[in-house]
Amino acid sequence: MFSVRVCIFYFLLTFTSGSVEEEDPEFWRSFAQNTLRSALNRRINSNVAKNIVLFLGDGMGVPTITAARILKGQIQKRSGEETIMNMDTFPHVGLAKVYAVDFQVPDSAATATAYLCGVKTNLNTLGVSAAARNGVCRSQKGNEVTSILKWAKDAGKSVGIVTTTRVQHATPAASYAHSASRKWYSDADLPPSATEAGCLDIAAQLLRNTDIDVIIGGGRKYMTPRGFSDPEYPTDTSSQGQRKDGRNLIEEWIRMKEGKVARYVWNKTEFDAVDPETTDYLMALFEPGDMRFEAERDEGMDPSISETTEKAIRILQKNPNGFFLLVEGGRIDQGHHASRASMALQEAVALDDAVARGLKLTHEDETLTIVTADHSHTLSLSGYPFRGSSILGKSPIFADDFLPYTTLLYGNGPGHEIINNKRPDIRKVDTTDKDYVQQSAVPLDSETHGGEDVALLARGPMAHLFQGVYEQNYIAHAMAYAACIGQNQQHCAVTAKPEEITYTSTNPGNSAAVKHTGALMVVAMSAVMSVILH
Numbered sequence: 001m002f003s004v005r006v007c008i009f010y011f012l013l014t015f016t017s018g019s020v021e022e023e024d025p026e027f028w029r030s031f032a033q034n035t036l037r038s039a040l041n042r043r044i045n046s047n048v049a050k051n052i053v054l055f056l057g058d059g060m061g062v063p064t065i066t067a068a069r070i071l072k073g074q075i076q077k078r079s080g081e082e083t084i085m086n087m088d089t090f091p092h093v094g095l096a097k098v099y100a101v102d103f104q105v106p107d108s109a110a111t112a113t114a115y116l117c118g119v120k121t122n123l124n125t126l127g128v129s130a131a132a133r134n135g136v137c138r139s140q141k142g143n144e145v146t147s148i149l150k151w152a153k154d155a156g157k158s159v160g161i162v163t164t165t166r167v168q169h170a171t172p173a174a175s176y177a178h179s180a181s182r183k184w185y186s187d188a189d190l191p192p193s194a195t196e197a198g199c200l201d202i203a204a205q206l207l208r209n210t211d212i213d214v215i216i217g218g219g220r221k222y223m224t225p226r227g228f229s230d231p232e233y234p235t236d237t238s239s240q241g242q243r244k245d246g247r248n249l250i251e252e253w254i255r256m257k258e259g260k261v262a263r264y265v266w267n268k269t270e271f272d273a274v275d276p277e278t279t280d281y282l283m284a285l286f287e288p289g290d291m292r293f294e295a296e297r298d299e300g301m302d303p304s305i306s307e308t309t310e311k312a313i314r315i316l317q318k319n320p321n322g323f324f325l326l327v328e329g330g331r332i333d334q335g336h337h338a339s340r341a342s343m344a345l346q347e348a349v350a351l352d353d354a355v356a357r358g359l360k361l362t363h364e365d366e367t368l369t370i371v372t373a374d375h376s377h378t379l380s381l382s383g384y385p386f387r388g389s390s391i392l393g394k395s396p397i398f399a400d401d402f403l404p405y406t407t408l409l410y411g412n413g414p415g416h417e418i419i420n421n422k423r424p425d426i427r428k429v430d431t432t433d434k435d436y437v438q439q440s441a442v443p444l445d446s447e448t449h450g451g452e453d454v455a456l457l458a459r460g461p462m463a464h465l466f467q468g469v470y471e472q473n474y475i476a477h478a479m480a481y482a483a484c485i486g487q488n489q490q491h492c493a494v495t496a497k498p499e500e501i502t503y504t505s506t507n508p509g510n511s512a513a514v515k516h517t518g519a520l521m522v523v524a525m526s527a528v529m530s531v532i533l534h
Protein backbone atom coordinates (compact mmCIF):
# COMPACT_ATOMS: atom_id res chain seq x y z
CA MET A 1 0.00 0.00 0.00
CA PHE A 2 2.74 2.38 0.97
CA SER A 3 4.62 1.86 -2.29
CA VAL A 4 1.43 2.31 -4.33
CA ARG A 5 0.90 5.66 -2.73
CA VAL A 6 4.51 6.64 -3.25
CA CYS A 7 4.14 5.71 -6.94
CA ILE A 8 1.08 7.90 -7.26
CA PHE A 9 3.06 10.62 -5.57
CA TYR A 10 5.90 10.48 -8.09
CA PHE A 11 3.43 10.18 -10.95
CA LEU A 12 1.83 13.42 -9.80
CA LEU A 13 5.21 14.99 -9.28
CA THR A 14 6.14 14.61 -12.95
CA PHE A 15 3.13 16.73 -13.83
CA THR A 16 4.01 19.58 -11.52
CA SER A 17 7.11 21.69 -11.51
CA GLY A 18 8.48 25.08 -10.62
CA SER A 19 8.97 27.82 -13.19
CA VAL A 20 10.85 27.05 -16.41
CA GLU A 21 13.77 29.28 -15.38
CA GLU A 22 14.33 27.12 -12.30
CA GLU A 23 15.00 24.14 -14.60
CA ASP A 24 18.03 25.95 -15.92
CA PRO A 25 21.05 25.35 -13.66
CA GLU A 26 22.30 28.83 -14.60
CA PHE A 27 19.36 30.30 -12.73
CA TRP A 28 20.53 28.75 -9.47
CA ARG A 29 24.20 29.47 -10.15
CA SER A 30 23.72 33.17 -10.82
CA PHE A 31 21.25 33.47 -7.94
CA ALA A 32 23.85 31.96 -5.60
CA GLN A 33 26.65 34.11 -7.04
CA ASN A 34 24.56 37.22 -6.36
CA THR A 35 24.03 36.07 -2.79
CA LEU A 36 27.77 35.43 -2.49
CA ARG A 37 28.60 38.87 -3.83
CA SER A 38 26.43 40.62 -1.29
CA ALA A 39 27.89 38.45 1.50
CA LEU A 40 31.41 39.44 0.39
CA ASN A 41 30.42 43.11 0.28
CA ARG A 42 29.12 42.98 3.80
CA ARG A 43 30.85 45.51 6.02
CA ILE A 44 31.23 45.06 9.75
CA ASN A 45 29.29 47.94 11.27
CA SER A 46 30.99 48.72 14.57
CA ASN A 47 29.30 52.08 15.15
CA VAL A 48 27.64 52.85 18.44
CA ALA A 49 23.92 52.16 18.05
CA LYS A 50 22.11 55.42 18.65
CA ASN A 51 18.78 53.62 18.38
CA ILE A 52 17.58 50.08 19.00
CA VAL A 53 14.37 48.64 17.57
CA LEU A 54 13.60 45.16 18.88
CA PHE A 55 10.84 43.35 16.97
CA LEU A 56 9.64 40.43 19.05
CA GLY A 57 7.35 37.85 17.51
CA ASP A 58 5.73 36.14 20.49
CA GLY A 59 5.81 32.42 19.69
CA MET A 60 7.45 33.05 16.30
CA GLY A 61 9.57 29.91 16.01
CA VAL A 62 11.36 28.99 12.79
CA PRO A 63 8.43 26.89 11.42
CA THR A 64 6.25 29.99 11.87
CA ILE A 65 8.75 32.17 10.00
CA THR A 66 8.93 29.71 7.08
CA ALA A 67 5.16 29.27 6.89
CA ALA A 68 4.53 33.04 7.18
CA ARG A 69 7.02 33.63 4.38
CA ILE A 70 5.15 31.21 2.12
CA LEU A 71 1.82 32.76 3.08
CA LYS A 72 3.14 36.25 2.39
CA GLY A 73 4.22 35.19 -1.10
CA GLN A 74 0.93 33.44 -1.75
CA ILE A 75 -1.04 36.52 -0.70
CA GLN A 76 0.98 38.28 -3.43
CA LYS A 77 -0.10 35.52 -5.87
CA ARG A 78 3.29 33.87 -6.02
CA SER A 79 4.35 30.29 -5.37
CA GLY A 80 5.46 31.46 -1.94
CA GLU A 81 8.55 29.47 -0.94
CA GLU A 82 11.02 31.80 -2.70
CA THR A 83 9.58 34.95 -1.13
CA ILE A 84 12.06 37.17 0.68
CA MET A 85 10.59 38.66 3.81
CA ASN A 86 11.92 41.90 5.24
CA MET A 87 13.47 40.02 8.13
CA ASP A 88 15.14 37.63 5.65
CA THR A 89 17.33 40.48 4.41
CA PHE A 90 19.08 40.93 7.76
CA PRO A 91 22.77 40.02 7.39
CA HIS A 92 23.43 38.44 10.79
CA VAL A 93 21.57 35.46 12.27
CA GLY A 94 21.98 33.54 15.49
CA LEU A 95 20.15 31.03 17.63
CA ALA A 96 19.02 31.69 21.19
CA LYS A 97 18.56 28.96 23.79
CA VAL A 98 15.25 29.70 25.45
CA TYR A 99 14.90 27.39 28.47
CA ALA A 100 13.93 28.97 31.81
CA VAL A 101 15.81 28.40 35.07
CA ASP A 102 13.13 25.96 36.24
CA PHE A 103 11.52 24.72 33.00
CA GLN A 104 12.84 23.16 29.80
CA VAL A 105 10.09 24.81 27.73
CA PRO A 106 9.64 28.44 28.76
CA ASP A 107 6.91 31.08 28.76
CA SER A 108 6.92 34.70 27.60
CA ALA A 109 7.56 36.17 31.06
CA ALA A 110 10.75 34.22 31.80
CA THR A 111 12.06 34.70 28.27
CA ALA A 112 11.30 38.44 28.19
CA THR A 113 13.21 38.80 31.46
CA ALA A 114 16.13 37.07 29.73
CA TYR A 115 16.32 39.12 26.51
CA LEU A 116 15.27 42.45 28.12
CA CYS A 117 16.87 42.28 31.58
CA GLY A 118 19.82 40.03 30.73
CA VAL A 119 19.04 37.47 33.44
CA LYS A 120 17.35 34.06 33.07
CA THR A 121 14.57 33.41 35.54
CA ASN A 122 11.65 31.16 36.50
CA LEU A 123 8.46 30.49 34.54
CA ASN A 124 5.62 33.02 35.02
CA THR A 125 7.83 35.61 36.69
CA LEU A 126 9.04 38.87 35.14
CA GLY A 127 11.59 41.52 36.02
CA VAL A 128 12.89 39.38 38.89
CA SER A 129 15.76 36.91 39.17
CA ALA A 130 15.33 33.15 39.65
CA ALA A 131 15.68 33.67 43.40
CA ALA A 132 12.04 34.84 43.26
CA ARG A 133 9.28 32.20 43.27
CA ASN A 134 6.30 32.08 40.93
CA GLY A 135 3.31 33.73 42.62
CA VAL A 136 5.09 34.42 45.91
CA CYS A 137 5.10 38.18 46.47
CA ARG A 138 7.51 38.11 49.40
CA SER A 139 10.13 36.30 47.32
CA GLN A 140 10.37 39.10 44.77
CA LYS A 141 11.63 41.67 47.30
CA GLY A 142 15.27 42.42 46.68
CA ASN A 143 15.34 40.16 43.62
CA GLU A 144 14.22 42.77 41.08
CA VAL A 145 16.26 43.09 37.89
CA THR A 146 16.08 46.08 35.53
CA SER A 147 15.66 46.05 31.75
CA ILE A 148 17.34 47.63 28.77
CA LEU A 149 14.35 49.96 28.55
CA LYS A 150 15.44 51.49 31.88
CA TRP A 151 19.14 51.44 30.96
CA ALA A 152 18.30 53.36 27.78
CA LYS A 153 16.15 55.89 29.65
CA ASP A 154 18.85 56.37 32.28
CA ALA A 155 21.30 57.09 29.44
CA GLY A 156 19.08 59.91 28.18
CA LYS A 157 17.32 58.05 25.38
CA SER A 158 13.60 58.05 24.71
CA VAL A 159 11.88 54.69 25.16
CA GLY A 160 8.71 53.03 23.96
CA ILE A 161 6.68 49.85 23.90
CA VAL A 162 4.34 48.85 21.10
CA THR A 163 2.34 45.62 21.30
CA THR A 164 -0.77 43.96 19.89
CA THR A 165 -1.62 42.48 23.30
CA ARG A 166 -2.54 44.40 26.44
CA VAL A 167 0.42 46.56 27.50
CA GLN A 168 0.44 44.76 30.86
CA HIS A 169 1.07 41.40 29.14
CA ALA A 170 4.25 39.42 29.87
CA THR A 171 6.48 40.69 27.05
CA PRO A 172 6.07 44.46 27.48
CA ALA A 173 5.63 44.06 31.26
CA ALA A 174 9.14 42.63 31.64
CA SER A 175 10.50 45.92 30.28
CA TYR A 176 9.05 48.02 33.11
CA ALA A 177 7.66 45.83 35.92
CA HIS A 178 8.87 43.40 38.58
CA SER A 179 6.31 40.77 39.39
CA ALA A 180 6.40 37.32 40.94
CA SER A 181 3.41 36.59 38.72
CA ARG A 182 2.80 37.71 35.14
CA LYS A 183 -0.92 37.43 35.87
CA TRP A 184 -1.08 40.37 38.29
CA TYR A 185 -2.39 42.72 35.56
CA SER A 186 -4.45 44.90 37.92
CA ASP A 187 -4.78 44.97 41.72
CA ALA A 188 -7.89 42.79 41.35
CA ASP A 189 -5.63 39.96 40.14
CA LEU A 190 -3.41 39.96 43.24
CA PRO A 191 -4.15 37.29 45.85
CA PRO A 192 -4.76 38.81 49.34
CA SER A 193 -1.37 37.56 50.56
CA ALA A 194 0.39 39.50 47.78
CA THR A 195 -1.59 42.67 48.53
CA GLU A 196 -0.73 42.33 52.23
CA ALA A 197 2.94 41.80 51.44
CA GLY A 198 2.89 45.06 49.47
CA CYS A 199 3.25 43.87 45.88
CA LEU A 200 2.06 46.26 43.22
CA ASP A 201 0.11 45.16 40.15
CA ILE A 202 1.67 45.49 36.69
CA ALA A 203 -0.64 48.30 35.48
CA ALA A 204 0.29 50.42 38.51
CA GLN A 205 3.99 49.77 37.83
CA LEU A 206 3.52 51.07 34.28
CA LEU A 207 3.21 54.54 35.84
CA ARG A 208 5.61 54.13 38.73
CA ASN A 209 8.87 52.71 37.34
CA THR A 210 10.59 53.88 34.15
CA ASP A 211 9.24 57.07 32.55
CA ILE A 212 8.07 55.57 29.22
CA ASP A 213 7.56 58.01 26.35
CA VAL A 214 5.37 55.86 24.12
CA ILE A 215 2.97 53.14 25.28
CA ILE A 216 0.81 51.54 22.58
CA GLY A 217 -1.35 48.41 22.72
CA GLY A 218 -4.49 47.27 24.51
CA GLY A 219 -5.35 46.96 28.21
CA ARG A 220 -7.69 49.79 29.22
CA LYS A 221 -9.65 47.71 31.73
CA TYR A 222 -6.66 47.20 34.04
CA MET A 223 -6.21 50.97 34.23
CA THR A 224 -9.71 52.04 35.32
CA PRO A 225 -11.86 51.48 38.45
CA ARG A 226 -14.17 48.52 38.80
CA GLY A 227 -17.43 49.10 36.93
CA PHE A 228 -16.00 52.01 34.88
CA SER A 229 -17.68 51.65 31.50
CA ASP A 230 -15.47 51.22 28.44
CA PRO A 231 -15.73 54.01 25.83
CA GLU A 232 -15.86 51.55 22.92
CA TYR A 233 -18.07 48.85 24.46
CA PRO A 234 -20.15 50.81 27.01
CA THR A 235 -22.74 48.05 27.52
CA ASP A 236 -20.31 45.12 27.79
CA THR A 237 -19.64 44.28 31.44
CA SER A 238 -16.56 42.17 30.68
CA SER A 239 -14.92 45.27 29.16
CA GLN A 240 -15.48 47.36 32.29
CA GLY A 241 -12.71 48.65 34.49
CA GLN A 242 -11.32 46.12 36.99
CA ARG A 243 -9.38 48.06 39.60
CA LYS A 244 -10.43 47.53 43.21
CA ASP A 245 -8.41 50.49 44.48
CA GLY A 246 -10.63 52.92 42.57
CA ARG A 247 -7.67 54.48 40.76
CA ASN A 248 -7.96 55.70 37.17
CA LEU A 249 -4.41 55.22 35.96
CA ILE A 250 -5.11 56.83 32.59
CA GLU A 251 -6.15 60.10 34.26
CA GLU A 252 -3.25 59.83 36.70
CA TRP A 253 -0.84 59.37 33.79
CA ILE A 254 -2.17 62.48 32.05
CA ARG A 255 -1.81 64.50 35.28
CA MET A 256 1.73 63.17 35.83
CA LYS A 257 2.79 64.54 32.45
CA GLU A 258 1.48 68.05 33.07
CA GLY A 259 3.74 70.63 31.44
CA LYS A 260 4.55 68.20 28.61
CA VAL A 261 2.54 67.44 25.50
CA ALA A 262 1.04 64.11 26.54
CA ARG A 263 -1.76 62.47 24.57
CA TYR A 264 -4.00 59.59 25.56
CA VAL A 265 -6.06 58.06 22.72
CA TRP A 266 -8.21 54.95 22.43
CA ASN A 267 -9.28 54.96 18.78
CA LYS A 268 -7.76 55.37 15.34
CA THR A 269 -9.26 58.78 14.55
CA GLU A 270 -7.60 60.28 17.61
CA PHE A 271 -4.42 58.26 17.03
CA ASP A 272 -4.09 59.53 13.46
CA ALA A 273 -4.52 63.09 14.75
CA VAL A 274 -1.51 62.76 17.07
CA ASP A 275 1.27 64.88 15.58
CA PRO A 276 4.56 63.15 16.41
CA GLU A 277 6.48 66.39 15.87
CA THR A 278 4.76 68.14 18.76
CA THR A 279 4.00 65.16 21.03
CA ASP A 280 6.27 64.27 23.96
CA TYR A 281 4.28 61.38 25.41
CA LEU A 282 1.70 59.04 23.90
CA MET A 283 -0.42 56.42 25.60
CA ALA A 284 -2.70 54.61 23.13
CA LEU A 285 -4.91 51.80 24.45
CA PHE A 286 -7.13 50.48 21.67
CA GLU A 287 -8.98 47.67 23.45
CA PRO A 288 -10.05 46.79 27.01
CA GLY A 289 -7.77 43.71 26.79
CA ASP A 290 -5.64 42.46 23.90
CA MET A 291 -6.01 44.07 20.50
CA ARG A 292 -7.80 42.13 17.77
CA PHE A 293 -6.12 39.72 15.40
CA GLU A 294 -4.95 41.52 12.26
CA ALA A 295 -7.39 39.41 10.20
CA GLU A 296 -10.28 40.61 12.37
CA ARG A 297 -9.15 44.19 12.90
CA ASP A 298 -11.69 46.99 12.48
CA GLU A 299 -9.62 49.29 10.29
CA GLY A 300 -11.69 52.32 11.21
CA MET A 301 -11.15 51.85 14.95
CA ASP A 302 -7.68 50.35 15.41
CA PRO A 303 -4.36 50.94 13.61
CA SER A 304 -2.15 48.12 12.29
CA ILE A 305 1.15 47.21 13.92
CA SER A 306 2.92 48.99 11.03
CA GLU A 307 1.03 52.18 11.84
CA THR A 308 1.71 51.98 15.56
CA THR A 309 5.39 51.23 14.91
CA GLU A 310 5.65 54.28 12.66
CA LYS A 311 3.98 56.62 15.14
CA ALA A 312 6.23 55.38 17.95
CA ILE A 313 9.43 55.82 15.95
CA ARG A 314 8.42 59.30 14.77
CA ILE A 315 7.80 60.44 18.35
CA LEU A 316 10.91 58.79 19.82
CA GLN A 317 13.38 59.81 17.13
CA LYS A 318 13.10 63.48 18.01
CA ASN A 319 15.50 62.78 20.91
CA PRO A 320 19.07 63.60 19.77
CA ASN A 321 20.34 60.90 22.17
CA GLY A 322 18.37 58.23 20.32
CA PHE A 323 15.79 55.72 21.49
CA PHE A 324 14.95 52.14 22.45
CA LEU A 325 11.72 50.66 21.09
CA LEU A 326 10.20 47.25 21.73
CA VAL A 327 7.64 46.22 19.10
CA GLU A 328 5.79 43.03 19.93
CA GLY A 329 3.71 40.99 17.50
CA GLY A 330 2.06 39.48 20.54
CA ARG A 331 -0.75 37.47 19.06
CA ILE A 332 1.20 35.06 16.87
CA ASP A 333 1.40 33.11 20.12
CA GLN A 334 -2.32 33.32 20.80
CA GLY A 335 -3.17 32.12 17.28
CA HIS A 336 -0.96 29.09 17.87
CA HIS A 337 -2.41 28.37 21.33
CA ALA A 338 -5.82 28.15 19.62
CA SER A 339 -4.17 26.06 16.83
CA ARG A 340 -5.52 28.56 14.31
CA ALA A 341 -2.43 28.57 12.12
CA SER A 342 -3.92 31.05 9.66
CA MET A 343 -4.35 33.61 12.43
CA ALA A 344 -0.85 33.06 13.77
CA LEU A 345 0.72 33.35 10.32
CA GLN A 346 -1.19 36.50 9.41
CA GLU A 347 0.07 38.06 12.65
CA ALA A 348 3.63 37.11 11.68
CA VAL A 349 3.18 38.64 8.21
CA ALA A 350 1.88 41.84 9.86
CA LEU A 351 4.98 41.93 12.07
CA ASP A 352 7.20 41.56 9.01
CA ASP A 353 5.35 44.49 7.41
CA ALA A 354 6.09 46.51 10.54
CA VAL A 355 9.77 45.60 10.17
CA ALA A 356 9.73 47.19 6.71
CA ARG A 357 8.19 50.33 8.19
CA GLY A 358 10.89 50.45 10.85
CA LEU A 359 13.69 50.06 8.31
CA LYS A 360 12.24 52.83 6.19
CA LEU A 361 12.16 55.31 9.08
CA THR A 362 15.66 54.62 10.42
CA HIS A 363 19.25 54.37 9.15
CA GLU A 364 21.33 51.21 9.26
CA ASP A 365 24.39 53.29 10.24
CA GLU A 366 22.92 54.28 13.58
CA THR A 367 20.01 51.94 14.30
CA LEU A 368 20.38 48.36 15.49
CA THR A 369 17.29 46.44 14.37
CA ILE A 370 16.60 42.98 15.72
CA VAL A 371 13.88 40.48 14.90
CA THR A 372 13.51 37.50 17.19
CA ALA A 373 11.05 35.37 19.15
CA ASP A 374 10.71 34.56 22.81
CA HIS A 375 9.94 30.86 22.24
CA SER A 376 8.51 28.54 19.63
CA HIS A 377 5.34 26.41 19.36
CA THR A 378 4.56 22.81 18.38
CA LEU A 379 3.79 23.79 14.78
CA SER A 380 5.27 21.57 12.07
CA LEU A 381 5.43 22.06 8.30
CA SER A 382 5.52 18.63 6.67
CA GLY A 383 4.04 16.03 4.34
CA TYR A 384 5.69 16.62 0.91
CA PRO A 385 3.19 19.16 -0.42
CA PHE A 386 3.94 20.20 -4.01
CA ARG A 387 5.74 23.44 -4.74
CA GLY A 388 3.32 26.35 -4.52
CA SER A 389 0.70 24.40 -2.54
CA SER A 390 -1.34 26.58 -0.24
CA ILE A 391 0.55 26.66 3.05
CA LEU A 392 -2.86 26.23 4.71
CA GLY A 393 -3.74 23.28 2.45
CA LYS A 394 -3.54 19.48 2.53
CA SER A 395 -0.97 16.86 1.62
CA PRO A 396 -1.32 15.42 -1.92
CA ILE A 397 -1.39 11.87 -0.54
CA PHE A 398 -3.38 10.41 2.31
CA ALA A 399 -2.01 9.13 5.58
CA ASP A 400 -1.98 5.45 6.64
CA ASP A 401 -5.59 5.87 7.82
CA PHE A 402 -6.61 6.78 4.24
CA LEU A 403 -7.44 10.31 5.29
CA PRO A 404 -5.84 13.58 4.19
CA TYR A 405 -3.87 15.78 6.56
CA THR A 406 -2.77 19.41 6.47
CA THR A 407 0.74 20.64 5.79
CA LEU A 408 0.61 22.51 9.08
CA LEU A 409 -0.01 20.37 12.17
CA TYR A 410 0.51 20.84 15.89
CA GLY A 411 2.14 18.40 18.31
CA ASN A 412 -0.63 19.09 20.82
CA GLY A 413 -3.65 21.34 21.13
CA PRO A 414 -7.41 21.70 20.73
CA GLY A 415 -7.39 20.18 17.21
CA HIS A 416 -7.10 16.61 18.47
CA GLU A 417 -10.21 14.57 17.75
CA ILE A 418 -10.92 10.83 17.34
CA ILE A 419 -14.33 9.75 16.04
CA ASN A 420 -14.97 5.99 15.61
CA ASN A 421 -11.26 5.36 15.99
CA LYS A 422 -10.46 7.77 13.18
CA ARG A 423 -9.21 11.31 12.76
CA PRO A 424 -11.78 13.77 11.38
CA ASP A 425 -12.20 13.52 7.61
CA ILE A 426 -11.17 16.92 6.21
CA ARG A 427 -11.72 16.09 2.51
CA LYS A 428 -14.61 18.55 2.32
CA VAL A 429 -13.24 21.02 4.88
CA ASP A 430 -11.77 24.36 3.77
CA THR A 431 -8.57 24.24 5.80
CA THR A 432 -7.51 27.66 4.47
CA ASP A 433 -10.32 29.36 6.41
CA LYS A 434 -9.03 31.80 9.04
CA ASP A 435 -10.91 29.95 11.76
CA TYR A 436 -9.77 26.44 10.82
CA VAL A 437 -8.18 24.58 13.74
CA GLN A 438 -5.29 22.33 12.68
CA GLN A 439 -5.16 18.77 14.02
CA SER A 440 -2.77 17.67 16.73
CA ALA A 441 -1.43 14.41 18.16
CA VAL A 442 -2.24 15.14 21.80
CA PRO A 443 -5.47 16.68 23.15
CA LEU A 444 -5.01 19.95 25.04
CA ASP A 445 -7.34 22.93 25.42
CA SER A 446 -4.48 25.24 24.65
CA GLU A 447 -1.57 24.20 22.43
CA THR A 448 1.77 24.58 24.21
CA HIS A 449 5.00 26.43 23.53
CA GLY A 450 7.94 24.74 21.87
CA GLY A 451 11.34 24.54 23.52
CA GLU A 452 13.74 24.54 20.57
CA ASP A 453 16.10 27.46 19.89
CA VAL A 454 14.68 30.56 18.27
CA ALA A 455 16.29 32.54 15.48
CA LEU A 456 17.53 36.09 15.95
CA LEU A 457 18.11 38.31 12.91
CA ALA A 458 20.15 41.49 13.29
CA ARG A 459 21.04 44.53 11.19
CA GLY A 460 22.92 47.73 11.98
CA PRO A 461 25.61 48.67 14.50
CA MET A 462 27.26 45.61 16.12
CA ALA A 463 24.74 43.25 14.51
CA HIS A 464 27.59 40.73 14.16
CA LEU A 465 27.53 40.24 17.95
CA PHE A 466 24.37 38.19 17.45
CA GLN A 467 25.96 35.43 15.36
CA GLY A 468 26.31 31.99 16.86
CA VAL A 469 24.38 29.98 19.43
CA TYR A 470 23.92 31.65 22.79
CA GLU A 471 21.78 31.88 25.89
CA GLN A 472 18.77 34.15 25.40
CA ASN A 473 19.83 36.50 28.22
CA TYR A 474 22.95 37.40 26.18
CA ILE A 475 20.69 39.41 23.85
CA ALA A 476 20.10 42.21 26.39
CA HIS A 477 23.85 42.45 27.07
CA ALA A 478 24.79 42.56 23.37
CA MET A 479 22.11 45.17 22.57
CA ALA A 480 23.26 47.33 25.49
CA TYR A 481 26.90 47.00 24.48
CA ALA A 482 26.04 48.02 20.92
CA ALA A 483 24.32 51.16 22.23
CA CYS A 484 26.93 51.81 24.91
CA ILE A 485 24.42 51.71 27.74
CA GLY A 486 24.02 49.54 30.84
CA GLN A 487 26.66 47.43 32.54
CA ASN A 488 29.44 47.37 29.95
CA GLN A 489 30.22 50.69 28.27
CA GLN A 490 33.58 49.79 26.73
CA HIS A 491 32.15 50.16 23.26
CA CYS A 492 32.05 53.96 23.65
CA ALA A 493 35.84 53.96 23.74
CA VAL A 494 36.23 51.49 20.88
CA THR A 495 34.44 53.66 18.35
CA ALA A 496 36.80 56.56 18.95
CA LYS A 497 38.99 54.94 16.24
CA PRO A 498 36.47 53.54 13.78
CA GLU A 499 39.02 53.28 10.94
CA GLU A 500 40.81 50.46 12.72
CA ILE A 501 37.82 48.26 13.17
CA THR A 502 35.74 48.79 10.06
CA TYR A 503 36.79 47.21 6.82
CA THR A 504 35.38 46.29 3.44
CA SER A 505 35.91 42.70 2.40
CA THR A 506 35.89 43.65 -1.27
CA ASN A 507 39.17 45.53 -0.75
CA PRO A 508 41.67 42.94 0.54
CA GLY A 509 44.62 45.31 0.03
CA ASN A 510 43.28 47.63 2.72
CA SER A 511 45.70 47.68 5.63
CA ALA A 512 42.89 47.97 8.16
CA ALA A 513 41.45 44.78 6.72
CA VAL A 514 44.75 43.01 7.13
CA LYS A 515 45.01 44.21 10.71
CA HIS A 516 41.50 43.00 11.39
CA THR A 517 42.15 39.62 9.83
CA GLY A 518 45.23 39.27 12.02
CA ALA A 519 43.20 39.96 15.12
CA LEU A 520 40.61 37.44 14.01
CA MET A 521 43.32 34.82 13.55
CA VAL A 522 44.48 35.40 17.11
CA VAL A 523 40.93 35.05 18.36
CA ALA A 524 40.39 31.91 16.29
CA MET A 525 43.65 30.35 17.49
CA SER A 526 42.95 31.07 21.12
CA ALA A 527 39.51 29.50 20.66
CA VAL A 528 41.15 26.38 19.23
CA MET A 529 43.63 26.35 22.10
CA SER A 530 40.93 26.61 24.70
CA VAL A 531 39.09 23.67 23.11
CA ILE A 532 42.28 21.62 23.22
CA LEU A 533 43.10 22.61 26.78
CA HIS A 534 39.68 22.02 28.36
Ligand SMILES: *[C@@H]1O[C@H](CO)[C@@H](O)[C@H](O)[C@H]1NC(C)=O
Nearest residue numbers: 231266267268269270300301
Ligand atom coordinates in the same frame (compact mmCIF):
# COMPACT_ATOMS: atom_id res chain seq x y z
C1 LIG B 1 -12.56 58.53 19.43
O1 LIG B 1 -12.24 59.09 20.69
C2 LIG B 1 -12.71 60.43 20.87
C3 LIG B 1 -12.19 60.90 22.22
O2 LIG B 1 -12.69 60.13 23.25
C4 LIG B 1 -14.20 60.47 20.76
O3 LIG B 1 -14.67 61.80 20.91
C5 LIG B 1 -14.64 59.92 19.41
O4 LIG B 1 -16.05 59.86 19.34
C6 LIG B 1 -14.06 58.52 19.20
N1 LIG B 1 -14.32 58.07 17.86
C7 LIG B 1 -15.01 56.98 17.61
C8 LIG B 1 -15.17 56.65 16.16
O5 LIG B 1 -15.48 56.28 18.47
Ligand SMILES: [Zn+2]
Nearest residue numbers: 059333337449
Ligand atom coordinates in the same frame (compact mmCIF):
# COMPACT_ATOMS: atom_id res chain seq x y z
ZN1 LIG C 1 2.04 31.62 24.82
